[in-house]
Amino acid sequence: MSHITPSRQQYLDIKAQYPDAIVLFRLGDFYETFDDDAQTAARELDLVLTSRPQGKNQRTPMAGVPYHAAEGYIARLIAKGYKVALCEQMSETPINGLMPREVVRVFTAGTVIEPGMLDAGRHNYLAAAIVDGDRVGLAYADITTGTFATTQFHGRRTLTEELARLNPAELLVSDSEHTLQDQARTVSHLPDWRFEEGNARQILLRHFGVASLDAFGCEQKSLATRAAGAVLYYLQETQMGRVGQMQRLATYSVEGYMALDVATRANLELTESLGGERKGSLLSVLDKTVTAMGSRLLREWVSRPLLDITQLNIRLDQVQHFHENALLRADLRATLKGLPDLERLTNRILSGKANPRDVENVKVALTAVPIISEQLAVSSEQLSSHQLPAPTHQSPISNLQSLISNLDPCTEVTDLINRAIPDDAPTNFNKMGVIRSGFSAELDGVMNSSAHAREWVAGLEPRERQRTGIASLKVGFNKVFGYYIEVTHANTSSVPGDYIRKQTLTNAERYITPELKEYETLILNAEERILEIERRVFTEVCQQVAAYAPRLLQTAQVIAELDVVAGLAEAAANQGYVRPSFTNDNTLHIVNGRHPVVEQSLRLERFVPNDVHMTEKERIQIITGPNMSGKSTYLRQTALIVLMAQIGSFVPADEAHIGLADRIFTRIGAHDELHAGRSTFMVEMVETAEILNHASHRSLLILDEIGRGTSTYDGLAIAWAIVEYLHNHPRLKPRTLFATHYHELVGLADLLPLVANYNVAVAEEGDKVLFLHHIVPGGADRSYGIHVAQLAGLPKDVVNRANELLHELEQHAPTTAVTPSRLSAGQQMALFPEASPLLKELAKLDVNSMSPLEAINKLYEWKRRYAET
Numbered sequence: 092m093s094h095i096t097p098s099r100q101q102y103l104d105i106k107a108q109y110p111d112a113i114v115l116f117r118l119g120d121f122y123e124t125f126d127d128d129a130q131t132a133a134r135e136l137d138l139v140l141t142s143r144p145q146g147k148n149q150r151t152p153m154a155g156v157p158y159h160a161a162e163g164y165i166a167r168l169i170a171k172g173y174k175v176a177l178c179e180q181m182s183e184t185p186i187n188g189l190m191p192r193e194v195v196r197v198f199t200a201g202t203v204i205e206p207g208m209l210d211a212g213r214h215n216y217l218a219a220a221i222v223d224g225d226r227v228g229l230a231y232a233d234i235t236t237g238t239f240a241t242t243q244f245h246g247r248r249t250l251t252e253e254l255a256r257l258n259p260a261e262l263l264v265s266d267s268e269h270t271l272q273d274q275a276r277t278v279s280h281l282p283d284w285r286f287e288e289g290n291a292r293q294i295l296l297r298h299f300g301v302a303s304l305d306a307f308g309c310e311q312k313s314l315a316t317r318a319a320g321a322v323l324y325y326l327q328e329t330q331m332g333r334v335g336q337m338q339r340l341a342t343y344s345v346e347g348y349m350a351l352d353v354a355t356r357a358n359l360e361l362t363e364s365l366g367g368e369r370k371g372s373l374l375s376v377l378d379k380t381v382t383a384m385g386s387r388l389l390r391e392w393v394s395r396p397l398l399d400i401t402q403l404n405i406r407l408d409q410v411q412h413f414h415e416n417a418l419l420r421a422d423l424r425a426t427l428k429g430l431p432d433l434e435r436l437t438n439r440i441l442s443g444k445a446n447p448r449d450v451e452n453v454k455v456a457l458t459a460v461p462i463i464s465e466q467l468a469v470s471s472e473q474l475s476s477h478q479l480p481a482p483t484h485q486s487p488i489s490n491l492q493s494l495i496s497n498l499d500p501c502t503e504v505t506d507l508i509n510r511a512i513p514d515d516a517p518t519n520f521n522k523m524g525v526i527r528s529g530f531s532a533e534l535d536g537v538m539n540s541s542a543h544a545r546e547w548v549a550g551l552e553p554r555e556r557q558r559t560g561i562a563s564l565k566v567g568f569n570k571v572f573g574y575y576i577e578v579t580h581a582n583t584s585s586v587p588g589d590y591i592r593k594q595t596l597t598n599a600e601r602y603i604t605p606e607l608k609e610y611e612t613l614i615l616n617a618e619e620r621i622l623e624i625e626r627r628v629f630t631e632v633c634q635q636v637a638a639y640a641p642r643l644l645q646t647a648q649v650i651a652e653l654d655v656v657a658g659l660a661e662a663a664a665n666q667g668y669v670r671p672s673f674t675n676d677n678t679l680h681i682v683n684g685r686h687p688v689v690e691q692s693l694r695l696e697r698f699v700p701n702d703v704h705m706t707e708k709e710r711i712q713i714i715t716g717p718n719m720s721g722k723s724t725y726l727r728q729t730a731l732i733v734l735m736a737q738i739g740s741f742v743p744a745d746e747a748h749i750g751l752a753d754r755i756f757t758r759i760g761a762h763d764e765l766h767a768g769r770s771t772f773m774v775e776m777v778e779t780a781e782i783l784n785h786a787s788h789r790s791l792l793i794l795d796e797i798g799r800g801t802s803t804y805d806g807l808a809i810a811w812a813i814v815e816y817l818h819n820h821p822r823l824k825p826r827t828l829f830a831t832h833y834h835e836l837v838g839l840a841d842l843l844p845l846v847a848n849y850n851v852a853v854a855e856e857g858d859k860v861l862f863l864h865h866i867v868p869g870g871a872d873r874s875y876g877i878h879v880a881q882l883a884g885l886p887k888d889v890v891n892r893a894n895e896l897l898h899e900l901e902q903h904a905p906t907t908a909v910t911p912s913r914l915s916a917g918q919q920m921a922l923f924p925e926a927s928p929l930l931k932e933l934a935k936l937d938v939n940s941m942s943p944l945e946a947i948n949k950l951y952e953w954k955r956r957y958a959e960t
């Protein structure tokens with residue numbers, strides 16, 4: 092113990108305060124890590140692990156990164172789930188032999204604000220969850236945009252769904268919570284008491300300076316309050332208290348939005364494809380936004396469909412306005428294109444992290460506002476002077492107008508920035524020129540007083556050349572010696588007596604004069620003062636700008652919305668979408684619907700559009716057809732069209748009338764790529780059970796090859812029973828599209844009145860089979876596979892025999908179903924008679940993959956075995 096150096100002790104003290112973080116300890120031009128942190132950092136960042144002596148015969152492991160490259164290394168650490176505490180030197184010189192050091196910032200995945208560590212097009216959420224029995228509190232915040240929201244609800248399932256929607260970078264839970272470990276990329280633990288209601292309330296009340304949480308809507312919501320308190324605490328903790336940008340807290344209800352479970356989000360490939368890429372997702376075909384703010388907002392909309400027709404029509408009116416006015420749309424988008432991220436910039440200013448370039452960019456963004464207002468105003472005048480057909484509900488113009496009226500050019504802010512910050516402001520404070528001359532009298536004073544000295548130095552070279560007659564004499568500056576006069580060796584004999592030699596180079600000597608040193612001191616002192624004053628004045632400017640934050644953020648929000656609706660209009664125009672209409676009656680009518688993503692990916696082929704018509708009389712469609720004929724595409728496009736409509740987008744169809752869906756469920760049977768390699772059937776059944784328990788009459792169900800993950804008879808039996816249940820349960824009868832390769836299910840339509848059969852049309856051309864991708868009423872032809880076998884040239888005998896066997900099998904297909912009356916009687920029944928082993932084998936036979944010879948052999952074998960029994 093006695094051999095610990097003071098700086099080692101300082102390190103140990105600081106480390107003790109941040110036991111769960113990797114401490115980056117500033118030593119000169121490096122950030123160093125020690126001990127276990129060094130081992131971790133060396134491993135994760137491929138750094139060289141060194142060591143430094145520590146007391147007698149002891150060495151401390153150490154690994155460091157250059158201070159100017161720290162951001163990249165920190166980003167890599169937090170991406171791997173680590174926390175990083177940044178410990179800075181707080182002075183230029185040691186005090187009592189020790190450099191004062193402090194942790195100035197804790198970096199975690201959910202609290203970063205550095206643009207280089209963020210994706211401009213998406214939120215970076217920090218979430219906190221608290222589970223109490225069946226009740227859950229969930230809060231989330233994005234410190235870069237000031238977003239802060241909280242809610243509470245029943246059920247862990249909803250928690251999983253909300254977390255899937257938010258995809259938080261970091262999730263906070265209490266120390267005693269161990270069941271949420273895999274619910275976010277990074278899960279961080281806080282002591283239980285951080286989630287206690289009293290503490291949480293206190294921290295919120297103090298931060299917002301209010302006496303009650305009524306204004307935020309969570310006064311009576313204990314769990315919502317507790318989660319929000321934990322989020323705010325953690326932000327304060329990591330930002331060393333500087334969280335002025337968190338100015339609002341919104342309490343929301345999960346019931347206000349369409350809930351989408353994790354599997355459905357993934358299956359529908361909303362924001363990323365099943366392969367985890369943006370390409371192939373719905374977002375990738377819808378996102379025509381041209382600003383980061385718009386791109387983030389669209390992602391929110393896509394992730395969170397609405398359940399309110401009025402609200403949806405407001406969005407659709409706005410999209411329609413830009414859809415009808417192509418010129419306006421082009422103009423607006425040209426103005427918006429590449430506008431600086433006013434939302435994140437404002438938040439950086441609020442948090443005291445802005446640099447001069449950031450402030451300048453606020454001005455750049457605001458300068459576009461009057462242009463936007465003008466463009467929109469002109470267009471709505473034009474529009475109202477036209478004889479438009481009477482709008483069906485609200486007028487598109489009035490809905491846009493309410494948006495425009497919130498566009499605030501904040502001229503006070505642009506004036507201020509114009510006066511204070513030069514146009515080509517630097518991005519850091521090491522150089523002078525952060526503040527415009529004429530803005531600060533104090534600054535100008537120091538500038539003027541040093542101006543003479545700078546002029547004197549500037550004129551020194553010509554003056555001395557004249558005085559000495561040395562034409563090659565030069566005046567220069569470097570960090571070590573300051574200003575100097577340089578004379579080549581050849582000319583040193585002409586050097587005057589007042590020159591003092593300072594340094595000898597290979598071919599020149601460097602000199603100073605006492606007068607030069609005096610002026611140098613003046614200049615350097617002034618420079619130091621100027622930098623200091625510029626910093627201070629800049630901070631004041633930021634504070635003044637910060638006072639306008641609510642208006643700036645509101646304007647940023649309007650810009651984002653305009654970008655989103657104009658972008659949706661652009662997608663609609665380019666891709667041929669129409670405005671959907673909504674009803675409250677649980678029906679669905681789509682004329683010539685298309686799959687928004689698949690239609691984009693087709694090259695030579697044309698996408699074949701399909702209708703969907705579901706009424707109270709027809710709730711369940713069974714869709715049969717060969718592989719690759721287009722069943723899954725038809726199912727998914729129907730779900731996507733409903734979902735697109737409920738985010739306020741136009742849809743890929745000629746007409747769409749949509750009974751608002753409270754939820755969309757999609758389940759894809761095992762064997763489809765999604766489930767490859769997982770314990771498939773169990774997953775499939777768990778997911779299906781969820782649907783049966785949570786769907787309602789207003790839901791839309793997409794069931795694709797459910798039951799496929801098990802043996803034929805199990806699968807068929809389960810699929811059959813599921814359809815019966817959906818059909819008969821009084822709470823259910825949801826709109827259901829069920830694609831299946833079990834032709835037996837076709838029989839359900841005869842037994843259950845709300846079930847109808849559809850199949851995918853197929854055409855023969857010579858010996859080829861063409862998939863027309865066209866969905867038509869009726870069940871698929873059962874003998875289809877045998878038909879293909881025939882076309883493929885299987886011997887006639889085989890085909891005939893197969894047809895015979897098929898006919899026999901058909902005799903055993905289920906011909907009864909549980910009808911509502913029978914269900915209530917609770918009757919059980921055997922769906923399938925015990926099939927003979929030979930028949931089972933035949934059912935499993937993949938005729939397509941057999942050679943004629945194999946088929947013949949098989950027939951001989953069966954015949955022999957049949958004779959033996």
Ligand code: ADP
Pocket residue numbers: 689696697698699700716717718719720721722723724725864865
């Ligand atoms: P299934 O589910 O019946 O096996 P898919 O829906 O997966 O068939 O479709 C297979 C392929 O057929 C798709 O990848 C797509 O290329 C094409 N396809 C599907 N539907 C259509 C359509 N309506 N128009 C054009 N091509 C389609």
Ligand code: MG
Pocket residue numbers: 722723724795
């Ligand atoms: Mg399929």
